[in-house]
Amino acid sequence: MTQGSAGTDLFNIRKAGVLLHPTCLPGEWGVLGQSARRFLDFLASAGIRVWQTLPIGPTHSDLSPYQSLSAHAGNPDFIDLEELIASGLLSAEDLGLAGMEMGRRSCFERAAARFFERAEASPDNAVHQAYQDYVATNDYWLDDFTLFNAIREAYPGLNWLQWPTELRDRHRAALAEFARQAVSTVQRVRFEQFLFHTQWQALRHYAHERDICLFGDIPIFVAHDSADVWANREGFKLDAEGQSTVVAGVPPDYFSPDGQHWGNPLYDWEAMAGDGYQWWLQRLDSQRHLFDLIRIDHFRGLEAYWEIPAHDPQPRHGHWVAGPGRAFLEACFGTFPELPLVAENLGIISEEVEQLRRAFHLPGMTVLQFGFDGNPDNPHLTHNHEPHNLVYTGTHDNDTTLGWYTSLDDSTRNYVNHYLGTTGDNMPWPVIQAAFGSVSSIAIVPMQDLLGLGSEARFNTPGTTQNNWLWKLNWCEVPAGLAGSVRDLAGLYGRLI
Template identity: 70%
Template structure:
């Protein structure tokens, strides 16, 4: 089988990308309306052709997009409530009295009530026929997610492991009884997903009309407390009560000297292979309808993954276990020959991982911040980049480039200055320009780097649980000439969209 085709067309043109998760956007009533369109307009003005996000599913209280309640659902907090006023699902007065109305959840409940009562005449795309088509085509995940979320609302503050046994273990009679008594809540949850996907597709079309491709992210593992694990326990390494017997993590690397204990349940890949990996194929299909390009986070876990015994929580107690490798990827590309995947190949990466990636012609990643260990053979250095790979100044897991530069010891800082032929005064722009000069077809820069922000704007620090995922873009802090500066460099280095 040859793994090429339409997906390769995405890498035949030099482009600039920006990394910004939608939660970073300001918005009084949500994200996927005026706020997101304003950002897309900025990207178009700057000549930026790719908008990369993190996973966009509903999160737990820690707000980590990598621990979602669903591998398919969208985060209802993204829904722009103001966009529901023109079709009559909400009124201006409803938003003005938001506190009296009980906040976002109750406003969405009110919009759902008006929608299902058919008391308003909604436009095409938000009409009842569109809703029924959405519900039918997404039933494979939507039914379980809606039921899971409704039970979760009735059992606040606990995971599905602590639910009443008949609900935890999905006894059919108990599920039916609960669904019958919670029909209104379940309808509201389905409605939220319908609206989310409607607004996301509208944003995607708006961006595409301006030459911007949406670039998503799939965490290789899913959260234990999720609809996916609750509804598919046979596909994970769990005990009879649903507890993980082993969990995911990584050994010590340059992100964490102690390693990382992620806690995600691990797949029973043999069980998944029995039906040709249908669960994964459905997951990939969902992403294909949301994004033009998708990154598989922790790609190396497909070749081998770090398995940590659940009763021994130190990452160092783990061990490598072979992953499904080529057998899995062959099934993916047999189903979707033009599947537009990028492999996140950071961390402890051996030749076997890189060979698997090359066998399937998957672009990989380089990060300029990782290049300065003193070795001229470091793959992250500019002169070692490959055309079909992606180059980043830093990722969401890194410090901002300015913060990183300021934290370097004097010897490494001088090495950076010598390599980039800079005094360092204009950091982070020498690193941004280096990414633009790279032979790599796609150069991605976090928005914080474009804005020249320091460590206070860092989005995530791996291995920690405090002060992550909370940074917000402040348009007033953007230099007035920022889009012009980016656009001029894009033109200079042949990356203008």
């Protein structure tokens, strides 16, 4: 019998969670310090036991966490610079100058210079030893990422396909010479990742002390302009110059009637199978050290993925191609038997996809906003939910529940009201209550829904590139009694641990 993640208590004990990306947290100097701790304190007081984020890697200018510069690295914008004052790596004066003229990069440069000066003076100190251990443990991705980022800084505005040929194609001598000339930049980028690791692990410890687990997200595909593709071209369907020959997307579905052209390069799964999917196993391993649960976004791409010719911008001209399926998941669970995976099984999901998910006992997702198409057999309606799955009021790709409800036509809105036994006056709480009352083991509610916000607080609209990933939490908008109300609801439906 194929073993998946069903044996862990994470999916067998009823609990409630909140979806909020760290970029939504307020924080003048970063969010992984006091800002994130305050949010965890709120979750603990509300009886929430799961904090779900989106991917936490460094982003491109469009801010999408699903198009990261690295599948392993943390976003240095999350690092709380104020936390560096106590250790003497920065001063209050440094932050004052940063606010006026220096910027975050200059702060990191100053902090890195002081850190390495201390290391040179006292190479055996505990912090420097922790840094060396971190670098040695993560060298399988960190060396490529630091060099990739340093080259990006040397050629601003260019993707790696536009770099000088010898750097684009990773000529050993050219890379060594660049690294020699850019040693301070390479050191700073490496130091930033160590800081992210240190602050994230401290935050994870803080969460665990409050019985809160961290729930991460792995996009199945990676950005073309990333350290991953630049350093591992043999694992992707690229031409001799590194251009994609085919790209990822989806056919027309609920989110986009014309389909979506994501543009991500597609994996050469045959090549990846040659070494037992080592690139993916390393990716999963790095996320295991960041999160307690991990969602694979677009899980259906492991069974079959939508392949679009790179020269054709129309998603509808793509076609389905078989993915690695069972062989891939057997390699994953063979290496990590208790891998706590969740399958994002939304969109166009075939029976073959569900058979693959069930074969490995992977929890799937239901979204209440998707339930009201008039079909009583709709799997997103609460009477069709399954205990092992997760239920959401909405996801980061949906409108807020209040925004969704107010945009419904009269017939659908009446159906929602009738099903939930409400007049709709106190939306979105009837939907939140339905999620908490579901038999599904984990109920997740976006923070915007707990605040009762409308479409102005929508985080992302799939298929668009403007005005996404920008919403910020304002603690002044959090009602004083909200945590108590959420805790009462969690207790009513057996979601308090």
